[in-house]
Amino acid sequence: MTLAADPHFLHLQTILSSKAEGDWHDFKEGVHGRTDELLKDLVALANTAGGPYGGYGYLIIGIDDDGNVRGLIPKETELNEDARQRQLGSAAAHGITPLMSPQVKGYTVEGRRIHLVIVPQTSDRWHVVTGSQNHGYWVRRDRASVRPTAEQLEEHFQERLKALIGPVHEQLLRMDGRIGQLRTDLAAAQDPALLSAAEHARIAFQTPDRTFLRLIRQEASTFLDRRGEHLEAIQRVHPDRLVDQPTWHDADRDALRDLVERLEQDTRPLIEAVGALIHDAEPTARTEQALLELNAVFTDASVHMMTLPPSTFALWVYPALLYLHAVAASATPHLEWQLFGQVIHHVQDVPSPRLTRRSVALASVVPWRETLDGVMRVIEPGSPPRAAAHRMERLLRQSDWIGQTLPVLGRLGAFSRSEAALTLGYVAAALKRQGHVPPSFAALWWTYLNANGILEETIQRFVERGSPVLAGLKLRDVAAAFDSMDKPGSYLTVQAQYLVDVGPQP
Structure with missing residues (x-):
């Protein structure tokens, strides 16, 4: 220019x-x-x-x-x-x-x-x-x-309130429409001859669990409908070309930033849903089914495109990475290991390039976060190493993501602890599935000053209630595999052995 x-x-x-x-x-x-x-x-x-x-x-x-x-x-x-x-x-x-x-x-x-x-x-x-x-x-x-001034603050917060109330007002209008439909259904129910079989089933068997599952499916369908648009947009921006350049034009950087923000915006409803599912929903068969379907959505909509160039694929699986981190951040404070274990060990068949099907694990996207770091540094040149993790941490600590389901003080430390749990869960999933040490990735929590303290706390929780995550593996074997992933200074194996021998400390 x-x-x-x-x-x-x-x-x-x-x-x-x-x-x-x-x-x-x-x-x-x-x-x-x-x-x-x-x-x-x-x-x-x-x-x-x-x-x-x-x-x-x-x-x-x-x-x-x-x-x-x-x-x-x-x-x-x-x-x-x-x-x-x-x-x-x-x-x-x-x-x-x-x-x-x-x-x-x-x-x-x-x-x-x-x-x-x-x-x-x-x-x-x-x-x-x-x-x-x-x-x-x-x-x-x-x-x-x-x-x-006080007047400026008041004006700003009034505008913020309007912005927050607007969507609520729209939701109330939709609820009014829903109430109108229910009234129609009620009137029709008085004369069963007016009902189709589907309408009769919907009215007769509707429960809160069914409604929740139906809403999850609606959000998932909307997300899947947009994945084709996501792929076209990612290939149009060509992130691999941008990552390899020493400098970037503002137009390219802005286009990539807009794309990342769009991926986050389109993924956010499902992130909010999984936070609510873990913290607010009763642990019933239907809530577990909802989680299973979310796992399937992010696996099928991400992993089967592994023929894409590296940075393009890393950006493509960014929603799945957000999902994994959201599950870990939501589950860790309340030790919801059962649901976390289901996610970290989720495996399903997806199409392969040769028109056959192969079995893949949702957790296999975790190491791609390092490649995603390069993409994030294009849009945030001042970002520290592990730029992708820092960005996800900032998103998940905001009150309008999973923050509404976590205690205000709890979410401040949730990401570092959930990172440790996700890392260990990722290692356990690879050992359970493949029997060998998985590819390493740079975890953000390892950069904290109290990293060993986070390790000790996480391992103690695994000893207490971590069986769904360990999935029958021995804790010391998972710890040894973790240490072999080149984490300088780690004493995880020693600590795991101590906790196994001595037992969790109060």
Whole structure:
């Protein structure tokens, strides 16, 4: 794209000609060593809607407060655009919620290099600074980053409330329609001659369990209907080409980001369903049937496309990975090992490229998370290693995913514990099915400072109630297989042996 056709550069020219800061742009000579201030300004620009820049705010680095072009300060001259984006992305990932993905472009103005940080404005939920002295909400007002007024906060939360109530209102309208249909059914039931066999069965045998299973099937059918569109979109974006490139065009990155968000949006209803199934539904034969059908949906809609190129396939199975992590995160806090064991050991026949059928395990998608890391780093260049796991953790900790079914404090540590359970379950499933150590994958929980403590707690829970996950295997054998997957510093085998010999400790 030429500079003449670059809308951000045209906006930059207009800003520099004014030589003044504004509510939708901010000047910085440098940001080296000022992470707290950087997070505050990024959040303020994102939270201040409107302005002349097409839904963006700008942080311009290399400009003094009077609008004079100074260029990058000496400590930052070696940072190119990609390095700056990684720096900002890492700071935002650890200090801003919900997820923010600022972009960085470099321009030469008056013979000096400057960086333009492009901050997407939030459309509904304000961003907030976390874990620093500038914790909280920030907005732009009078050309500065300031705390929002009481009136601004009230207006924002009213808009949020409207956004939340809107879907509920639509659901109430659908319920009104359903009530009308029930009244029609009731009237028809008074004269059985007016009913078809299917209508009679639906009215006579409808129970809460049947209704839940029917709704699960509706959501699953909608998801499966969209998988063809997903595959076309993934192949159109061509993630393997993007992952192999050293740099990316904004249009390619935006297309990939939109695709990832679409996959998440289309998978979310089933993720919410499995969280509710594990925590709210009674453990009946029909709820187990619902879980079995969800397992089948994600297996059949994912694993049978293994002829795709690596990054394309990793993106294709992203919904299945989300599902596995959601089940583990939902089951772990309440030790729902029975349902978790059903998922981790789920095996079914799927079509193969030679028009035959072969038996595959849902857990076989777990190692593809490492390949998915490369895809996620394209859309979030500042992401740390294990980018896919970090993204799934942020999603599953949000209250509008499985968070509504978990205690508020429980979901903060749910992902690290569920990661350990998923890793051990994955090893157990491979040993049970194939009899040998499975391919390794980089688990996020292993990076936590209390990783060995998480291991010890998970193993103790396995000793207490883990038989559905172990599926008849000896715990020490699973532990030994885990240690052979090259986890530096692991003492899992020793700990498992101790717990088996001594017994769980209170």
